[in-house]
Amino acid sequence: MDQNDADMMRRWQDGDAGAFEELVRRWQGPISRFLSRLGNTNQVADLCQEVFLRLYLKGPRYRETGAFSTWLYRIAMNVARDAARRTRRSPLPLMDLDLPARSSASDASCEYQELTKVMQHALADLPESLREVVVLRHYEDMSFEEMARLLKTPASTLKSRFAAALGRLRGRLKQLGWSPEETTG
């Protein structure tokens, strides 16, 4: 896919406007999900538009020195960081996210959905550097070496951040009184 992306970029640089539209169609889903997971759910449409606008403006200067996806994710990461700087997020207090009391077995799926919501909030509350690593490793399935190229940070540092991020998420679950037997059993 990445070779196709590079071909598409070449065609676009040669003046084929359709190639740009094809790139947008191909990447709007992954990029919007990525932005959403970085904690920009409310403004993801605008940010996604911004990412592809930057891609359009930077396109003529694109050189095939690395993977197109890494380049595009870096643009998206910068857009997300800029947005975070513009509007400092006010994280939802954990006290507001109490688990519902389980009344019967049929409520299990409801509780699971609540837990999912709690986890998303917990993820959104993570510091930016930790959240980025979780999103890239978990959702984008990037290796730490790819992440190191994208974030320009040593892979060992990113592994430590990832472990720390999972530890914090697990801590949130523990704070809420979750135990493995309740959902996995």
Added chain:
Amino acid sequence: MNCEHTRELLPAWIYGDLAPETKALVDNHLATCPGCREEQAALAEVRRLLDEPPLPKVQVDVARIFESASRLRQGHMRRWRRAAVALVGMAAALLLILCLKLEVRWQGQQVVVRWGMPSPEPDRARVEERPVVPVPSPEVTAADMKLVKDLLHALAESVEERNGRFQQNLAQLERQLNQMGEQAGSRWKATESYVSALHTAQVEARSKGE
């Protein structure tokens, strides 16, 4: 492998990032440690819960991108034009200032660069009025000495000649003065005799009348 080391490796174990030999070591520890197993289960649950995010569906408006890009580029062009005009203006002003205040000239076999107001010109009239003092030559030759002697002689002759003329004039004046004195004496005698005769006549007339 102890619990601490195992728990450090659990995130990588959950995501399958461990090398086979390390994974085997972790597996062995998990088989014998209920606490680490619980931690492993918790992390696996975290992974599972992360898998269900509500994702918005987004459609990028490509036409709006083209429009925005065009607007941005026009804005950039405008800013560049303004910056260029400002730069040219500043350069012109700087050049003007430099030309007015910077003086570069060749003087006395060296380049003189001077910044600031020009130095005041010397007053030519005053310079012209100033007497020219001849600088004596440090060496006096015999010819010079002869010339000076001749000049002194000529000057002395001139003085003597002038003195002679003065003496002649003085003698002539003395003679004239003597002549005038003689004339005055003779006139005085005549007047005296006339007055005496007149007095005698008056006395005689007075005696006749009595």
